[in-house]
Each structure stands twice: as C-alpha cells, then as structure tokens.
Amino acid sequence: MAELRRLQQRLRELEEELARERGGRGAPRPRIEAMSAEVTDSNPYSRLMALKRMGIVQDYEKIRTFTVAVVGVGGVGIFFFYLIILLLFDYDKVELANMNRLFFQPHQAGLSKVQAAEDTLRNINPDVQFEVHNYNITTLDNFEHFMDRISNGALEEGKPVDLVLSCVDNFEARMAINTACNELGQIWMESGVSENAVSGHIQLIIPGESACFACAPPLVVAANIDEKTLKREGVCAASLPTTMGVVAGILVQNVLKYLLNFGTVSYYLGYNAMQDFFPTMAMKPNPQCSDQNCRKQQEIYKKKVAAQPKQEVTEQEEEIVHEDNDWGIELVSEISEDELKAASGPVPDLPEGITVAYTIPNKEENPVAEETVAESEESLEELMAKMRNL
Amino acid sequence: MAELRRLQQRLRELEEELARERGGRGAPRPRIEAMSAEVTDSNPYSRLMALKRMGIVQDYEKIRTFTVAVVGVGGVGIFFFYLIILLLFDYDKVELANMNRLFFQPHQAGLSKVQAAEDTLRNINPDVQFEVHNYNITTLDNFEHFMDRISNGALEEGKPVDLVLSCVDNFEARMAINTACNELGQIWMESGVSENAVSGHIQLIIPGESACFACAPPLVVAANIDEKTLKREGVCAASLPTTMGVVAGILVQNVLKYLLNFGTVSYYLGYNAMQDFFPTMAMKPNPQCSDQNCRKQQEIYKKKVAAQPKQEVTEQEEEIVHEDNDWGIELVSEISEDELKAASGPVPDLPEGITVAYTIPNKEENPVAEETVAESEESLEELMAKMRNL
Numbered sequence A, B: 001m002a003e004l005r006r007l008q009q010r011l012r013e014l015e016e017e018l019a020r021e022r023g024g025r026g027a028p029r030p031r032i033e034a035m036s037a038e039v040t041d042s043n044p045y046s047r048l049m050a051l052k053r054m055g056i057v058q059d060y061e062k063i064r065t066f067t068v069a070v071v072g073v074g075g076v077g078i079f080f081f082y083l084i085i086l087l088l089f090d091y092d093k094v095e096l097a098n099m100n101r102l103f104f105q106p107h108q109a110g111l112s113k114v115q116a117a118e119d120t121l122r123n124i125n126p127d128v129q130f131e132v133h134n135y136n137i138t139t140l141d142n143f144e145h146f147m148d149r150i151s152n153g154a155l156e157e158g159k160p161v162d163l164v165l166s167c168v169d170n171f172e173a174r175m176a177i178n179t180a181c182n183e184l185g186q187i188w189m190e191s192g193v194s195e196n197a198v199s200g201h202i203q204l205i206i207p208g209e210s211a212c213f214a215c216a217p218p219l220v221v222a223a224n225i226d227e228k229t230l231k232r233e234g235v236c237a238a239s240l241p242t243t244m245g246v247v248a249g250i251l252v253q254n255v256l257k258y259l260l261n262f263g264t265v266s267y268y269l270g271y272n273a274m275q276d277f278f279p280t281m282a283m284k285p286n287p288q289c290s291d292q293n294c295r296k297q298q299e300i301y302k303k304k305v306a307a308q309p310k311q312e313v314t315e316q317e318e319e320i321v322h323e324d325n326d327w328g329i330e331l332v333s334e335i336s337e338d339e340l341k342a343a344s345g346p347v348p349d350l351p352e353g354i355t356v357a358y359t360i361p362n363k364e365e366n367p368v369a370e371e372t373v374a375e376s377e378e379s380l381e382e383l384m385a386k387m388r389n390l
Helices: A002-022 A046-053 A060-065 A113-124 A140-152 A171-184 A241-260 A292-307 A310-320 A337-342 A380-388 B002-022 B046-053 B060-065 B113-124 B140-152 B171-184 B241-260 B292-307 B310-320 B337-342 B380-388
Strands: A067-071 A085-089 A130-133 A163-166 A188-193 A199-205 A219-221 A268-272 A354-356 B067-071 B085-089 B130-133 B163-166 B188-193 B199-205 B219-221 B268-272 B354-356
Touching: A046 A060, A060 A241, A067 A140, A085 A113, A113 A130, A130 A140, A140 A171, A163 A171, A163 A241, A171 A188, A171 A292, A188 A241, A199 A219, A199 A241, A219 A268, A241 A268, A241 B241, B046 B060, B060 B241, B067 B140, B085 B113, B113 B130, B130 B140, B140 B171, B163 B171, B163 B241, B171 B188, B171 B292, B188 B241, B199 B219, B199 B241, B219 B268, B241 B268
Parallel strands: A067 A085, A067 A163, A085 A130, A163 A188, B067 B085, B067 B163, B085 B130, B163 B188
Antiparallel strands: A188 A199, A199 A268, A219 A354, B188 B199, B199 B268, B219 B354
C-alpha cells in the first residue's frame, strides 16, 4: 500500500510536470490553404494582405508560388522566410556562439543549422515547404548537386528556383554561387556583413545584365575603421545582431520587392552603421569578365534587348532599375559599356562610401581564396593603379 | 496488484511523454558572471567582445550595467535585448496575427506579450534581468506607477533607468511617454512604422536639448503612397516583418551606439522601404513648446551648457550630435532658436522625404487622440499655413 501511495503521488507529480512543460502549447496551427485578408486575431496573414488592399502589392498570394534557395543559414539567412518554398544549404552546426541572435535557441546546440532552422520555421509557419541540404556547396560532388537543385527545385519539379540568396561568410562560397548562377542564368542576391560587424551590403545580380562577382572585385561599404585591428590571426570576427538584423531586413525586403513587383529594387544597397549611411549604386557587367559564362549571358541579354520592341524594353527596365529617388540624392553610378571598355582596369568609378572587398584575381577563371583580403587597406586609387599595371 | 501494475505502466508512459516533450531541450545554460572574449564555440559573447579588440567599442562589458525600459512589446520592441536589464511594459496579449515575425510562437497565443517576451528572452539569454508590467501606461494609476519605475528601476534600485524606448503603435501612448520623460528629464528613443508598413523611423529625444513630441508634430517618412487607401475604417494596418526588422535593427543599433559610445548616434533616421532611402536630421526644441516641463528642461540645459567650460561642451557634443557624414550628403537640418522664433508656426523647414505625422494640437497641454491623423494628406505648406492661423 505504501508503494501504491508512492506511485500515485509520483503519478500526480509527473502529470503536473507534463502540464507545466506543455504550458500553453497546443498543437501547431493547421496549414492554411488560401491566404485571407479577413481581420481576425487568429488570421496570421491579415497584416500582409492589407498591403494588397492599400494598392502597394498587387498580388501578395503569389508569394506561395515562389521557390527561394538560401545558401548559408546564419545571421542573415535565417530571417523572415515564412511564406515561400525554401531550399536551405549549410554545412555548419549550431553553437552557443550563434546565440547572440533570436533565431537559434540554446537547446538546438549541436543540431545542423539547416535542421534547426527548419524546426523553428515550421513551428512558426507550417505553410512553408522545406528542402534542406546539410553540406558544403564548394566541393565537387556537392556543387553538382547544388546546381541540379537550383535548376530543378521549384514547386513544379524540373523548373528552376525563382531566386538564390547568398548569406555565406566566405569568398569561396560566394564564387561557387556566382559560377553556378552564371552557368544557369539564375538571378541571385548576395549579402554580407563586414568582419568588424559595423557595415554590410546587399546586391542583386542578374547574369548578363548587372555585374557579377567576377566582373569586378566585390563591393563593400567603407567603414572608416582602422583595418589593422582586423588582421590578427586566431581571433573570430565580430558580430552584432543589430547589423545583421538591418542587413537581413533590407535583403528580404529587396526579395519581396523583386518577387512581388513593388517599389524600387536596389542593385546595391550598403549600410554603414557607424554613420547611418546607406549608399546605393548599380553596375553593368564587365565585357572582359574572367567568367566565360558571364560573357555568354551578356551576349544573350544583348540579343534579348535587341529583339524586344522599344516600348517593352522601357517597361521592363522600369521594373528593376534603381532610378534616382525623389529626394535629390544622386548616388547611383551607372557605368556605360563604353566607359567600362575605355577604363584600363575592371574597377569602375565608385560612389563615395563604397569600396572593393578584394584585390582582383590574376586572370584565372577561379581565383583562390588566399589572394583575397577581407577589406583592403589600399585606397581605390592605389588599387586602380595596380590594375592598370596587370 | 493489478492497480499497482496499471500505475507502474502509466508512470513509464508519463516519463516517456515528458522526455519526448522536453525533446533535445537540456537545462538552460548557466548564467555567465563575466563576459569573456575567449574564442570558443561555447562562448555566446565572443563575437561581441571582438568589437572591443577591434577598437570599435571601448567597453562592451559596460552593457551589463545599463537598464532599459521598453514600452510596447510588438514587432519593434522585442528585438535583440539580450545583454541589458530590461523593464517591459505592454497590456496586449499574443495573437496568431502577431505570428508574421520570428519572436512570438504559436503556442504562446493567449499569453500576455510581456510574459511571452520574458519567457523567450530568458531561454535565449539567462543573463538578462526582467521586470515586466502587463498594463496600459496611459491610465492615471498606471502612468504614476510607470513614472515611478522609470525613476527608480535601475540595477541600483532608486536610480533612474538609462533609456526608455517607445515601441508603441499609437499617439496617446507616445504622448504619455513624452510627458513622463519631460517631467523626469529622462532621455528616450521613439520608433514607428507607418500604417502601410513601407516606411518607418527612429528618433532620439533628450529633454531640453532636442525637440520633444510636443515641440512640433511628430516627423514621419514621406511614403509617396496614395493616402486614401489607408483611410478605410474597420480594417487593420498592414505589417511587414522586413520593415519592422529594419526599424528594430536601426533602433537597437542606435541604443548600443548611445549607451556604449561608438559611432554617430542619429537624432532622427527615417526608412523609406519603397525607394531604399534613409533621411537623417536633427531638430532643436521649440521654446514655445506646449509642454511646460519641456520648457523647464530647455532652461536647465541652457544653464548646464553655459556653466561648462568651452572645451568640455565641445567634447560632450561630439559624443551624440549627428555630424555631417563623410559622404557629402547634407540632410541634417539644425534649426537655430532665432529661426524658430522667427517662424510663425512650430513646423521647421524639413529635409525632403520627412513630413509631419499629425496636425498640431490646439494649444492644449495634453492633445487628444481624435485630433490626430495617422499620416496627413495635407502638404507641409498647407499645414504651415494652417498653423499660422492658429
């Protein structure tokens, strides 16, 4: 009997513990077939559909037809993807050092980042469909598989994804994405945060139409910080969740504007956190680009433009070209092909506040990582002089 | 005996259920007494402390001495507060309609926002200390209690908090915070996102030194959207997590820059998501401000400046005044007191892209909410003409 009472007591304790553990948590909400604009507290889509009523976004429901591939599920990649079909690529594991953001939670330490991201996002929004790949895209086999999924991974299997997002933290992975997208003619967006965590940028790359990563050294925001402090070995990069939040926000905003066709899509938008300065610009591709697929895409784009009736060209360009804004600020620096040809090196005349991230690779198809520096100490003038001598 | 076996069986089931329920979740990590810069995967502070090594932030550990009060735990208020002592004020409950962001989770529906926020943040970072108040600060009793906590709620009880953040979505709550901070001489930051979700702003208010909310109609970013689409009744405001993410990011970045004394702290920073335009400006207080405590703070500030040796004044101002950035952009519009006195109304000459959110209240100490409109359809010129006639 004493044993029975002890068991009954333990049973009650366990039941209470379970109830506490479950807290207010019910089952996850059921999937929602059609997005509704109905204004009720239980409709997670009402605030988004209001954009349609206001005439800002013509067709928000269309978001459920798009497929986006995200390479790099870190501080930037993990943001806000709650309505789209998502392919996630990352080979990293969640560590406690990743806890300075709101996305990964301590109990996920040790899980792969793609799995942890899928778990968290699925819990928040069961309407998102996931395909996760826990590998490094830069190895030969994985790169081929990556190319295959980009080409065929859309909602309708066999069709390419709508957009690839680069949210990685190294040059090699960016160049792999660049190589794949040039070959496939795949539109992609790049994002990055500097080693010192106080600047970042996003960039839209339309193969053949805007400069790719091999056309010119990647552009970064000048941070006005003594670069020598960045160069010590064996120390990790700084990371500010605030800088990442801003960069992730402007990246996904640009994605929404691009996919849903509202506002002005930026080709390049920088963020200097120290001065609260946000330079924008656009850059045409380099006809002498070292990537042959980029040059091929440039030919295709030229033919496409030539084949279109004059009127259509204008209309199409209005959709995505970053026009001068209405505020009298002129920072967009469009380089014509003639200007580029006349230039003696591949570094165009950049607006103030934007500089190059790397020195140019030595005429090789695949530049090697050792030759790059995180943020060059050289001035733009010095770099241009160097390139003239190449 | 049958009963005993049944109980033993049930006990095993419950234990298994509890283990499943807890999943991979271990105990939360222990509190960390001293922030370390050690580069290990298990150190959640290594990425932040790197900022110190790089010379960007002199003393990041100091963050653990600051107390910040956040009013409004919504899309903006819930961001990134993982190292500070936090006072949270909100009277709302979590609804499924709040799920279009990454912070609240479906199982929290029905909980108070302050409780849900504390649970989530405590799980991510047990080093944050919380004090939560689930009430509306605008009622008489609550307002007094709010004032008391602002004045006494610092780490060292009896000292005022270091900063108040306004992350609310209505005029009445903003004016309540303004009234309290003017009376207490409490520095605060305001943030807001427009009804159409495609623009937002942050603002730093130092009583007596920069314009308060009663000095001039609150400033918002011009959105170039047909305002008529916003005016229908019974429909909810739009909400884009991307816009909220950017505004929250620039707000908390400004908080970090202000508290930890790095970079240039912005007095006003706007975000126009349609054009990717980020106007900045600064505005001095209005000597004819309708809030008597604002006028009193202006006198105190004047005396303080006059009493300081010339050199110290310059040094102090360099800490927080928004200087022209190095990029040749001039959007900061400092209004002198003479200019303000000479002006016939309280609306200063605003940089392009910034406009007023509300029409001016009719000479009352506490303007009533009915008299305000979310984003005026009137042009600045019309508004100024109106004010001249007041």
